[in-house]
Amino acid sequence: MLVRFWGTRGSIATPGPGTIRFGGNTSCVEVTTSAGDRLIFDCGTGARAMGSELMANALKPLQACILLSHTHWDHIQGFPFFAPFFLPDHEFAIYGPEGGRRSFHQVLAGQMEYAVFPVGVNQLPAAMSYHNLREGTHQIGHARVVAQYLHHPAVTPGYRVEADGVTVVYLCDHEPFADQVWRGDSAPGRLESILHEGDRRHARFMAGADLVIHDAQYTPEEYSSKRTWGHSTYEYAVELAAAAGVQRLALTHHDPAHDDAAVAEIERRAQALAERRGSRLEVFCAYEGCEVSIRPRQAGGLSISEPMLSSNRAAPSAAHVLIVDDSSDLRLLVVHGLTQDGMTVSQAGNGAEGLRLIEELHPDLVVLNLEMPQMGGMEVLRALRSKPGGTCPPVLILTAHGDESRIQACFNAGAMDYLSKPFSIPQLNARVRACLVRAGKS
DSSP, X not given: OEEEEEEOBOSSOOOSGGXXXXXXXXXXXXXXXXXXXXXXXXXXXXHHHHHHHHHHHOSSOOEEEEEOXXXXXXXXXXXXXXXXXXXXTOEEEEEEEOOSSSOHHHHHHHTTSTXXXXXOGGGOOSEEEEEEEOSEEEEETTEEEEEEEOSSSSOOEEEEEEETTEEEEEXXXXXXXXXXXXXXXXXXXXXXXXXXXXHHHHHHHTTTOSEEEEEOOXXXXXXXXXXXXXXXXXXXXXXXXXXXXXXXXXXXXXOTTOOHHHHHHHHHHHHHHHXXXXXXXXXXXXOTTOEEEOOOOSSOOOOOOOOBOOSOOOOOOOOEEEEEOSOHHHHHHHHHHHHHTTOEEEEESSHHHHHHHHHHHOOSEEEEESOOSSSOHHHHHHHHHHSTTOOOOOXXXXXXXXXXXXXXXXXXXXXXXXXXXXXXXHHHHHHHHHHHHHTTOO
8 A cells, every 4th residue: 555645734735945844735645555546535735736646647547536534624725726627537436524514515616616716616527426424434445444533623534444454544633532641540551541532432443553644733832722623732643553553653734833843843752752652653744745655564454343334325404402501601602503503402401301301302412511510411311311212312411520430421321422611612513413423313
């Protein structure tokens, strides 16, 4: 398998003398298998140069699959400038996450409206097909592709590609679930010692991979003021990759404020951390033009078990969400955020009212505050799950406490996921959408 980096910058393209070494184009990675499958991850501004080279070397019509992590601008801005789209003999299957108010096809069309671009997406001469992609395992060409949602203020899957006896994992953009990685009473280096279940799940997703391409936009010093923005530190990526037995780690999505010297320093610090952990992990900062050829190891890589899912589904319909909370301010924030995203939202001012409305309204999802003084969220959960023969909606917990034992008790009582307070509206919307898709409600 051959991996080529065409864009490694995050947020916005940053061309200039200070970004020559690592590059100034935004996210775009090309993976080619021995069977000839071409998988393109994201279409940031790096896609323009990739398209030009593909056209220059094409001896026959091109076929490729484009897998978008999400439709934030730095991941799609190169899409209108990808030259092979403008010739009729080429064929592209474009995959993107379902779960937003608009389909990813509609978002791509939006950035190519006539007011801002002279060619509409439906005028592109190449054969284009669009596929909604949800969590689970998908067969794309000869490759096994597993999708898993990341922690970002948009519905954003990471991708694990298994082909040719090797595994490549693309994890961009992602933010740590917990403020710290390790449990206080355990030594770093083992998956079960990771503090938060979300981070453990993230580490298991990359377990045993030959190459992990991971968001590392911030230094640990910068991260404290960037929480909820949806990005990682090099420290987090190294810690989890080392614990997960990853062979090589490519740090990417470099911050636009980081010039070549700053990225080189991040690389040095990341390599030193891996060495302190006693890990054989090879760490480097990805750069434009970087090529990584991956051959099977003698022992072979690991494969993770996920259900096989169809990649085609109808666009998500408007969902009905019930917010259960005794704080009117928090209820109004949730109502405002979710109605902006096209959902219908009902409100309950306490746990007892919430249980009654669940019976009456049958919502698609319940957003439940854990810290209510009278009938708390845990009591509501247990009462909800104890009803005989009832169909229980999925539950998203809101909590101000990071106590792992409390969170685990919520999961044991039947919660699907949780969101830490304070949170931003984009974070809320993304987490709600992910829960709805996982539960088959959209």
